[in-house]
Amino acid sequence: MSTAPKQEANPELVARFPEIHPPLTQVSALTEANRCLYCFDAPCIAACPTHIDVPRFIKKIAQGNLRGSALTILDANILGASCARVCPVDVLCEGACVMHRYNKQPIEIGLLQRHAMDAFLANGATIELESTETRQGRVACIGAGPASLAFAAELRRRGYGVTIFDSRPLPGGLNTYGVAEYKLRASDSLREIEMIRGMGVEFQFGERIESEEQLGRLEKEFDYVFLGIGLGVMRELQIPGCELAGVVDALKFIADYKTGGRLSVGKRVIVVGAGNTAIDAARAALRLGAEEVQMLYRRDEASISAFQFEYEYAKAEGVKFHWWTQPVAVLASEDGRKIRGIRCVRVESVGNGELKNVLGSEWDTACDMVIPAIGQSPLLEFLQACRGVKLENGRVAVDRATGQTSNAKYFAGGDCVNGGREVVDAVADGKRTAVSVVRFLEKKHG
Amino acid sequence: MVEKKTSPDISVLFAGKIHSPNPFWLASAPPTNCGEQVMRAFDAGWGGAVWKTLGEPITNVSSRYSSIDWNGQRMMGLNNIELITDRPLAVNLREISEVKKRYPRNTLIASLMVESKREAWHTIVQQAEDAGADGLELNFGCPHGMSERGMGSAVGQVPEYTEMITAWVKEKARTPVLVKLTPNISDIRVVARAAKRGGADGLSAINTINSITGIDLDTFVPRPNVDGRSSHGGYCGPAVKPIALNLVQQVQGDADANLPLSGIGGISDWRDAVEFLLLGCSNVQVCTAVMHYGYRIVDDMCDGLANWMREKGFGKICDFQGKSLERVQEWKHLNLNYKIVARIHEETCIGCELCYTACWDGAHQCIHLDRVGEGHSGNGRHATPAERENVSRQRIAMTPIPKLDHGSLRNGGAEPYATPLARIPRVDEDECVGCNLCSLVCPVDGCITMERVDKNIAAESWEQRVANSANPARKCD
Numbered sequence: 001m002s003t004a005p006k007q008e009a010n011p012e013l014v015a016r017f018p019e020i021h022p023p024l025t026q027v028s029a030l031t032e033a034n035r036c037l038y039c040f041d042a043p044c045i046a047a048c049p050t051h052i053d054v055p056r057f058i059k060k061i062a063q064g065n066l067r068g069s070a071l072t073i074l075d076a077n078i079l080g081a082s083c084a085r086v087c088p089v090d091v092l093c094e095g096a097c098v099m100h101r102y103n104k105q106p107i108e109i110g111l112l113q114r115h116a117m118d119a120f121l122a123n124g125a126t127i128e129l130e131s132t133e134t135r136q137g138r139v140a141c142i143g144a145g146p147a148s149l150a151f152a153a154e155l156r157r158r159g160y161g162v163t164i165f166d167s168r169p170l171p172g173g174l175n176t177y178g179v180a181e182y183k184l185r186a187s188d189s190l191r192e193i194e195m196i197r198g199m200g201v202e203f204q205f206g207e208r209i210e211s212e213e214q215l216g217r218l219e220k221e222f223d224y225v226f227l228g229i230g231l232g233v234m235r236e237l238q239i240p241g242c243e244l245a246g247v248v249d250a251l252k253f254i255a256d257y258k259t260g261g262r263l264s265v266g267k268r269v270i271v272v273g274a275g276n277t278a279i280d281a282a283r284a285a286l287r288l289g290a291e292e293v294q295m296l297y298r299r300d301e302a303s304i305s306a307f308q309f310e311y312e313y314a315k316a317e318g319v320k321f322h323w324w325t326q327p328v329a330v331l332a333s334e335d336g337r338k339i340r341g342i343r344c345v346r347v348e349s350v351g352n353g354e355l356k357n358v359l360g361s362e363w364d365t366a367c368d369m370v371i372p373a374i375g376q377s378p379l380l381e382f383l384q385a386c387r388g389v390k391l392e393n394g395r396v397a398v399d400r401a402t403g404q405t406s407n408a409k410y411f412a413g414g415d416c417v418n419g420g421r422e423v424v425d426a427v428a429d430g431k432r433t434a435v436s437v438v439r440f441l442e443k444k445h446g
Numbered sequence: 447m448v449e450k451k452t453s454p455d456i457s458v459l460f461a462g463k464i465h466s467p468n469p470f471w472l473a474s475a476p477p478t479n480c481g482e483q484v485m486r487a488f489d490a491g492w493g494g495a496v497w498k499t500l501g502e503p504i505t506n507v508s509s510r511y512s513s514i515d516w517n518g519q520r521m522m523g524l525n526n527i528e529l530i531t532d533r534p535l536a537v538n539l540r541e542i543s544e545v546k547k548r549y550p551r552n553t554l555i556a557s558l559m560v561e562s563k564r565e566a567w568h569t570i571v572q573q574a575e576d577a578g579a580d581g582l583e584l585n586f587g588c589p590h591g592m593s594e595r596g597m598g599s600a601v602g603q604v605p606e607y608t609e610m611i612t613a614w615v616k617e618k619a620r621t622p623v624l625v626k627l628t629p630n631i632s633d634i635r636v637v638a639r640a641a642k643r644g645g646a647d648g649l650s651a652i653n654t655i656n657s658i659t660g661i662d663l664d665t666f667v668p669r670p671n672v673d674g675r676s677s678h679g680g681y682c683g684p685a686v687k688p689i690a691l692n693l694v695q696q697v698q699g700d701a702d703a704n705l706p707l708s709g710i711g712g713i714s715d716w717r718d719a720v721e722f723l724l725l726g727c728s729n730v731q732v733c734t735a736v737m738h739y740g741y742r743i744v745d746d747m748c749d750g751l752a753n754w755m756r757e758k759g760f761g762k763i764c765d766f767q768g769k770s771l772e773r774v775q776e777w778k779h780l781n782l783n784y785k786i787v788a789r790i791h792e793e794t795c796i797g798c799e800l801c802y803t804a805c806w807d808g809a810h811q812c813i814h815l816d817r818v819g820e821g822h823s824g825n826g827r828h829a830t831p832a833e834r835e836n837v838s839r840q841r842i843a844m845t846p847i848p849k850l851d852h853g854s855l856r857n858g859g860a861e862p863y864a865t866p867l868a869r870i871p872r873v874d875e876d877e878c879v880g881c882n883l884c885s886l887v888c889p890v891d892g893c894i895t896m897e898r899v900d901k902n903i904a905a906e907s908w909e910q911r912v913a914n915s916a917n918p919a920r921k922c923d
Contacts, residue, residue, distance in 0.1 A: 034518035037889050040799035041835050043869070049843045062517070091846050101796040101864050102890060275849075305849040400842060422845040432842075 009187040012263055016287045017181040020313075021085070021111060029115040033062035036107045039098055044109060047096035049428035050077035054093055058112055070120030073113055074127060078153040078431075079146055081121060081192045082175050083424045084114035085184040088307050092424070125195040131159030137441035140165065140222040142209050145173020146423045147414025148228030149193065150430030151437075152201040158438050162201050163222070167208035170259060173230055174415075175423060177255040180280040182287070186258045210382055219387075219409060223444060224437055227389070227396060227405070227412035228430065231376035231420050237272065241330025242372075246339035250281040250373035263288055266369030270342050271295045271319075272327055274304035278373030279311065282319045285371070294320045294365065296327055298347050298355060324348060326355075328362065330370055341366045376420060386410070395419050403433025411437060454755035455762045456748060458493070458729045461622040461648040461706040464581050466553040466729060468493035469719065469763060470747050473710055473731035474557035474583060474626075477741070479531065481541030485548065490741035491748060494553025496650075496731060497542060499530035499585045500570060501559040501597075506532050512659040512669030514685060523685030524734045525659040527670060527677050529591045530559055539577040546578035554578065555624070559585040559597050562607065564614045571618040581621045583708075584612065584646075586637075587628035587653025589680045599653070602628040605640035612644025622647035624708060627697070630656050634693045638703035648706040650731065651697060652690045654680025683734035687712030691725060695774050698726035715743070716750030726768035778909040785900035786880035788813070788873045792862070794893040797869030801884035801894060806831050812877035813884060818868040875899070 024032065036058040044054040052073055060069035073080035089095070089110040097106030137160045141148035144166035152162040170176050175189040197203065209215065218225050234249035236242055246266065248256070250273075256262040265288035271278050274297035282293045295314070297304060300323050304311060315321070324347050331341040346361035378394035390397045390406035396416050398404060403411045413429025415421070458469045471494035472478045472487055479498045487495055506528055514523040531538060546554050556574035560566040574582060586608055588598030601607045608625065615623050625641035627634055629652040638649055656678050661668045668676035690711020697703045709722030714735040722730050735743055760766050790801070805813035814828050829837075861867055873884075885894040906914075 031518050037798045037800065039797075040803035040831065041838050043797065046838050046841065047843060049845060051839050051843070088845060098796040098798045098865075305847070418844065419850050421847055421850065425845050428843075 009185055010261065010263075013181060013257070014185070016263065017185075017284075020182040021114075023118060024108070024111045024115050029061060029112060032108050033058050033112055035099075036062070037098065043096035043098060044093035044107075047092050048076075049092075049422075049424045050083075050431060051428075052076040052080070052093075052113070054109055054113075057116060058107065058109070061112055061116055066116055066119040067123070069116035070125075071127075073116060074120075076431075077424065077427050078150050078196060079175070079192060079423060079427050080113060081117035082146075082179075082184050082189055083427065084110050084117055085188070086175075086179050086422070087424050088309070088422060090309050091307065121191055121195065125198070127157075127195065127199055129159065129199060130157050133159055134161060135159040135441070136445040137161070138163070138222045139224045139226060139437060139441075140218045141226040141228055142166075142218075143173060143228040143230055143414075144168075144171035144193075144203060144205075145228055145230050145414060145426065146175055147230075147426035147430040148173075148226060149196055149201075150427040151226050151228065151411075151413060151434045152430075153196050153199055154431050154434030155437065156196075156199040156201050160438070160441060163204060164201060165204045165207060165209050165218075167206065169205050171203055171205070173228075174251075177259060178251055178277075179423075180254065180284060181258050182283070210385075212385060212387075215387055223441060225410050226403075226430075226433065226437070227386070227410060227416060228414045228426070229379055229382065229412075230415040232379040232382075234372065234376050235374050237327065237330070237370075237372045237374070239327055239329050241332055241339070242370075244330055244332055244339050244370075245337065246368055247330055247370045247372065250277045250371050251376070253281055253371050254284060257284060257288060265290050266339075266367065268292045268365075268367040269294070269369045269371060270327070270365070270367045271371045271373055273297065273373035273375070274306055274311075274321070275373060275375065276306045276310055278371075279306045279314045279319075281371045281373050282314055283317055285369075286317055286319070290369075292320070293318070294322060294367075296322050296325045296342075296344060298324065298326045299349075300324065326357070327370075331364065339368050339370060342370055376415075379416065383416070393419075398433075401432070402436035403429060404436065452761075454752050454760060456752055456755070458763055460553075460581070460708070460728050461624075463622050463647075464494075464553055464555075465551075466493040467551060468744075468748050469723065469729035469751075470744050471495060471553060471555070471708065471729060471731045472736060473733040474499050474555075474585065475733040475737070476528065477733060477736045480533070480538075481545045484541075484545050484554070487736075487741045487744075488545075488549045488552045491744040492552070492741065493729070494555065494580075496555040496557050496583050497538065497579075499557040499559045499588070500535060500538055500574065501530045502561075503532055503534055504529045504591075507672045509670040509672060512679070513683070514659055521683055521734065521738050523657075523659065523681055524683040524737065525657050525670070525679040525681050526654070527590050527672075527679040530557075530585070530588070535573070539573055542574070542577040542579060546580075553580050555581045555583050557583045557585050557626070558615075559588065559592060562596060562601065562611060567611060567614045568618045571615055575619065575621055579621060581624060581647075582615065582619055583624040583626050583650055584615060585626050585653075586611070586641075587626045589628060589630050589654055589656045590678060599628040599630055602626075602637055602653070603631050605636050608637050609640040609644040612641050612646050616645035624648040624650050626650040626653055626710075627693075628653045629689060629693055629711075633696075635696055635700045635703045638697045638700065638705075642703060642705055646705060648708065648728070649697060649703075650708040650710055652686070652693050652711045654682045655686055655689065657681035682712065684712045684714055687718060687721075691721060694722060694725050694727060695771065698768070698771055699774065716747045716754065719747060719751060720754060720766075721770075723763060723767050724770035725774075726771050728767065779907045781905040781907060782911060783900055783903040783906050784898075785903075786896040786898050787875045787878040788880070788884050789895050789897045790871060790873055790884075791893050791895065792870050793864075794890050795863065795865050795870045796890055796893075797865035798889060799869060799871060800887045800889065802871045803831055804883050804887045809881050809883045810877060810879050812874040812879075813871045814874060815868070815871055817870060817872055818866075 038055045042055050057069045057072040093109045094106040099106045141164040144164045155162045171193045172189045176186050265285050269285040269290045271282045285293045325344050329343040333340045346358040347355040388407045396412040411433050413433045414426035456468045474496040478495045484495045510528040512525045513521040516522040556579035586602030592598035593600040625646045706728045709727030710731040713732050719730045802813045888894045
């Protein structure tokens with residue numbers, strides 16, 4: 001299959017998940033763009049993993065050149081539209097804005113980027129390729145997430161053939177399946193990928209590449225293979241009752257409501273964990289109609305891995321947090337088919353990062369859904385079978401500058417290399433790696 | 447006991463005859479089109495008004511105005527193709543009379559423009575003065591429309607006409623006569639002298655500047671669009687203030703031209719007004735700022751002026767009027783040995799590096815980013831801006847994720863300032879020519895100051911230097 005099904009936004013989904021950062025109007029975009037100082041060698045550019053020339057695209061907005069603005073963004077970051085929505089700008093470009101030292105609000109770079117990208121995509125996005133000839137050399141990407149998309153787009157710009165393989169029916173990886181809908185709609189992710197398809201990137205869906213034999217076939221057919229496989233399934237709770245039907249891991253829960261049409265949720269929801277994905281799940285549960293959402297975390301507020309602004313949003317929306325709390329069992333209803341509650345225990349730190357249960361501190365709370373969000377495990381099984389590609393701490397080991405793995409035919413980028421960062425990090429990896437692969441292809445084919 | 451404070455006196459006496467409670471008059475323009483407007487303006491606090499130019503009624507076009515916006519700010523400059531009053535003369539005269547009766551303490555000047563015939567001028571002068579005008583302003587400056595009919599700037603651009611018509615008016619006038627000068631001329635002093643020769647009691651300057659504000663890139667029609675065509679108009683507003691100040695200085699610095707002068711051109715607040723007064727104006731006239739924000743702006747004009755005068759210890763306007771005139775000299779009198787250099791105050795620098803790029807591309811390449819590490823390229827010269835940008839773009843950046851980073855992304859050493867030292871530019875004071883550019887582009891007030899460094903060097907102007915080199919005996923080296 002080479003054509004992805006087009007996904008229109010589900011109206012109920014749109015109604016339940018209004019955008020958390022609505023787009024700027026034309027007038028407010030102009031006003032904001034004019035606030036930008038146009039720093040030299042701007043810190044926002046340096047802070048962006050893809051080094052988007054922020055002042056340049058902002059000035060183009062101010063000067064009424066929206067197409068030029070969008071192309072400036074896309075030149076550095078082919079997923080500029082989704083990054084504009086999902087990037088944690090507080091710790092990236094906007095966090096680096098010199099306005100912070102001027103006692104002023106930083107420039108709303110994310111919203112301005114979205115302004116330019118939305119106009120571009122609304123006007124029938126087309127990207128002119130640097131090279132119109134098709135050059136000799138073909139590369140396969142495993143996984144259709146942001147790293148592969150960026151990698152493939154960069155190669156296509158330079159005239160090389162790329163095919164992306166993914167086991168799921170839709171492209172985009174976490175961009176389509178895993179980002180909270182109030183930040184990035186699956187339909188917007190797919191619209192952006194249509195633009196990349198328009199550049200001539202080929203897609204093959206529905207085939208999971210996992211065997212030696214499949215990899216051998218790819219190696220024969222393609223000059224190089226790019227691993228953009230991300231991380232693996234979410235870790236399981238591994239407590240009694242975790243197999244009950246009301247226990248749904250956060251990524252599955254998010255994918256179900258985003259692309260599976262499952263717009264129902266329990267009345268009382270427990271989320272286990274306090275990372276960004278946990279917060280996404282908790283806030284989604286509220287939007288889907290949960291009356292109460294509680295989060296359990298085994299350490300204190302200061303130790304959570306969610307960004308501070310995500311945590312603040314969750315608190316403001318009414319999510320309750322239980323610190324130093326660990327689940328010990330999911331409690332089934334009498335007929336054993338549903339969940340009636342969860343049993344928790346207080347824990348305390350005993351130094352060296354170790355925790356121990358506080359004796360006799362168990363408490364139960366009623367709930368009808370449990371969403372574990374305690375991290376993704378790496379795709380170790382696949383990777384260990386992967387033709388001598390070496391791993392380090394469960395991640396693919398690569399040369400940082402080229403993205404090349406210990407097997408010269410394999411390159412890698414994104415979460416499987418960096419352990420799980422942001423979309424923009426995956427795009428940066430993909431692009432950087434593509435530039436080095438081009439050098440290898442040029443050497444090989446001339 | 448409470449000490450009685452006396453407020454500074456901001457009233458003015460123009461040309462020895464016209465009393466005004468403050469120096470702020472409305473210029474002859476749409477804000478002074480009718481009596482109802484002028485009365486509301488006086489209620490708001492305007493000291494005077496120059497009535498929209500009287501003459502034979504004309505027909506105006508629509509549209510009439512266009513403007514230049516700048517970086518999100520509206521109406522930095524305004525352009526109009528409106529002509530003189532389009533109301534019957536009798537109506538205007540009746541309203542002038544009524545306003546003057548109800549507001550005897552405010553100044554009312556009639557702006558006049560009729561065809562270049564002695565009788566026509568005598569008639570209109572008589573009519574305006576009979577209506578009660580405190581003075582007359584001869585509109586020899588309107589640059590559009592009326593000039594095609596031999597009036598307005600068509601008169602003001604020819605010194606002989608200016609002198610002749612001024613003299614005709616003076617034959618009849620009992621009140622002070624001001625001649626309003628056009629800036630659309632190569633040397634404004636020539637016409638000012640002609641007006642003085644003709645017997646004018648005062649001048650007003652400047653009228654609007656010929657302009658085409660812009661062209662619609664979709665329709666290809668310049669603005670303002672009148673059914674697919676446009677015409678050059680008169681430019682005014684904040685954009686023209688520097689031009690107006692220069693022309694005011696030229697007139698005031700010329701003994702054959704200078705007369706009591708009513709300053710006009712982009713005055714938007716009390717500070718602008720003070721600048722015109724410092725160059726010798728007796729009062730000022732305002733239009734665009736009122737067209738933008740309404741009559742209410744006069745409140746802060748009076749208040750700001752009085753507060754500034756109190757702060758500076760000036761009791762009356764004449765205490766500082768013309769104070770800056772002697773500070774404007776020909777270039778040849780400027781001290782060549784005066785030397786200043788830029789100093790960057792690190793503690794307020796925000797690291798935008800605008801001074802750096804401005805100095806490299808627009809000035810003298812003497813601001814560098816070499817406080818930390820790679821300030822030099824391999825061969826010992828300073829790295830160019832492009833080289834610096836290249837280094838930055840090659841760096842690999844990642845989203846900081848504490849769980850994954852284990853502190854490895856943080857740089858160890860404590861920074862002395864809020865801005866990383868590597869981003870704070872350094873001035874090479876030996877190379878700095880003291881041009882001011884960096885301090886002009888710096889967005890932070892007071893972050894870059896220009897400091898004097900020429901201690902113990904006697905002043906020498908270009909004129910003196912030329913004289914000294916022509917007469918080497920006087921040289922002492």
